[in-house]
Amino acid sequence: MKNKLDTLQRFVFENTPVRGNLVNLTSTLQLALNKQHLPAGLKRALGELMAASALLTATLKMNGSLVLQIQSKGALKLLVVECSSDFGIRATAKWTGDVDDQQSLFELIEHGQFMITLDPKDGGQAYQGIVALEGDNISTILENYMLRSEQIDTRIWLCCDGHSAAGMLLQKLPETMNQVTQRQDLTEQDSDTWNRVGHLASTITDDELLHLPTETLLKRLFNEEDIRLFDASHIAFFCSCSRDSVANMLRMLGNDELSSIIEEHGHIEVNCDFCNAHYSFDKVDTAQLLMSEVSAKANPKIH
Numbered sequence: 001m002k003n004k005l006d007t008l009q010r011f012v013f014e015n016t017p018v019r020g021n022l023v024n025l026t027s028t029l030q031l032a033l034n035k036q037h038l039p040a041g042l043k044r045a046l047g048e049l050m051a052a053s054a055l056l057t058a059t060l061k062m063n064g065s066l067v068l069q070i071q072s073k074g075a076l077k078l079l080v081v082e083c084s085s086d087f088g089i090r091a092t093a094k095w096t097g098d099v100d101d102q103q104s105l106f107e108l109i110e111h112g113q114f115m116i117t118l119d120p121k122d123g124g125q126a127y128q129g130i131v132a133l134e135g136d137n138i139s140t141i142l143e144n145y146m147l148r149s150e151q152i153d154t155r156i157w158l159c160c161d162g163h164s165a166a167g168m169l170l171q172k173l174p175e176t177m178n179q180v181t182q183r184q185d186l187t188e189q190d191s192d193t194w195n196r197v198g199h200l201a202s203t204i205t206d207d208e209l210l211h212l213p214t215e216t217l218l219k220r221l222f223n224e225e226d227i228r229l230f231d232a233s234h235i236a237f238f239c240s241c242s243r244d245s246v247a248n249m250l251r252m253l254g255n256d257e258l259s260s261i262i263e264e265h266g267h268i269e270v271n272c273d274f275c276n277a278h279y280s281f282d283k284v285d286t287a288q289l290l291m292s293e294v295s296a297k298a299n300p301k302i303h
């Protein structure tokens with residue numbers, strides 16, 4: 001079947017506080033997977049987490065990035081996905097030892113933690129929430145997180161077949177006090193809507209989620225509902241690393257550390273875990289990098 005474009009599409013159930021969005025990733029997932037050789041179970045988990053990052057980003061009013069991260073002391077060390085508010089996604093995984101293709105994410109996790117970070121671009125306060133990994137799939141973990149930390153009823157469906165990843169999110173928006181008094185008679189109706197669409201949505205199959213065009217899928221699931229579908233947003237693989245960002249990171253290691261690496265190896269090599277970009281700093285580059293630190297310190301007003 002022909003691949004769908006990589007898109008995020010929002011929709012609302014008219015005259016109700018229930019909204020949703022659908023995501024489909026193929027080339028974005030392929031580009032992320034091409035940078036690393038992952039066992040099959042981790043490929044699927046990375047794809048699901050990438051789909052989830054776009055679904056959640058679409059619910060936020062923020063200019064910046066959302067980072068979803070799973071850390072553990074088991075064979076899986078780290079699974080991290082970053083999605084910017086304009087839907088540029090990057091992702092990487094780290095693990096130790098032999099992981100075979102049959103092992104699922106949750107067989108590789110011990111003492112796992114799930115972290116969600118909102119990093120505003122305009123210098124606003126970053127926010128980080130940490131929860132224990134409860135549940136044996138990524139959707140359940142995120143649903144629990146949204147309910148407990150944000151008090152927002154959320155249902156999430158995710159799947160990844162190793163080639164494409166897809167997901168659907170439904171949310172019941174909390175009402176403000178003003179709305180509650182104005183619409184008291186409607187709140188019961190709202191929770192009926194929420195229960196009904198959740199029930200209808202739970203019939204979705206992985207195959208439908210991965211392969212059906214958005215309109216067809218919504219029609220099949222919610223035939224009787226009045227749904228407004230918004231224009232699709234385009235999603236692409238994007239890594240924010242640059243020679244400058246690597247130079248800044250190296251500066252933080254300090255003069256002594258950098259000088260000793262140069263003395264031993266003659267150059268400093270850095271590889272980006274997300275996009276595999278390679279950055280090389282020779283003796284002259286490193287001296288310049290340290291010089292610019294000195295000048296930045298001497299003239300704090302410049303730059």
Ligand SMILES: [Zn+2]
Binds near residue numbers: 240272276
């Ligand atoms: Zn990169």
